[in-house]
Amino acid sequence: MELMTQFSVFLVNKPGILAQVSRKIAQFKINLVAMTMMDSSEHGVLRLVATDAKKLRTALTELNLPITETEVLLVEMSNKPGALADICGKLAAAHININYAYCTTGIRSGKTKGIFKVAHTQKAVKVLGEKKRKRSKKNKQLRRPAVLR
Secondary structure (H helix, E strand, C coil), X not given: CEEEEEEEEXXXXXXXXXXXXXXXXXXXXXXXXEEEEEECCCEEEEEEEECCHHHHHHHHHHCCCCEEEEEEEEEEEECCCCHHHHHHHHHHHCCXXXXXXXXXXXXXXXXXXXXXXXXXXXXXXXXXXXXXXXXXXXXXXXXXXXXXX
C-alpha cells in the first residue's frame, strides 16, 4: 500500500475532450495506474493516478484544464472474491469512512489495485498495516474551469 496523488480533471461534456487528454498523457509517456470517469450534464470528472505524478501534473497543466490533487490510498489486493470486502471491512471496523473507491482489473489469480479516498488517511494506513509514502499535497486547487477548443 502507498499514498498516491490522484488528479481530478474537470472536462466539458463534448466529443473529443477525453481524446485530447489521453493523447497528452501518451505524448508524455505517462503510465496510468488507475482511472475512472464520471459525468453530469454539464461536465465530466476524470480521476487519474499515475506512476509519475510530477509528469502527469505537467501534462495536465499544458491542457489548461481545471484540476485538483488529492491524496489517496493505493492498495494492492488479490484478484479474487472477497478481497475488496476485506479491505472495506478493516476500514469499517476502525470507523474510517470511504468517500469513494475504484479498482483496476487484474489477471485471474493475480493482483489488482484499489484506489481509496478515505476520511482519515493516516489512520487508514495504520489499520491496513503497511508503510506509507507521502507524495502529494491534499486537495490543492491548480486552475479555474476552462474549455478546450
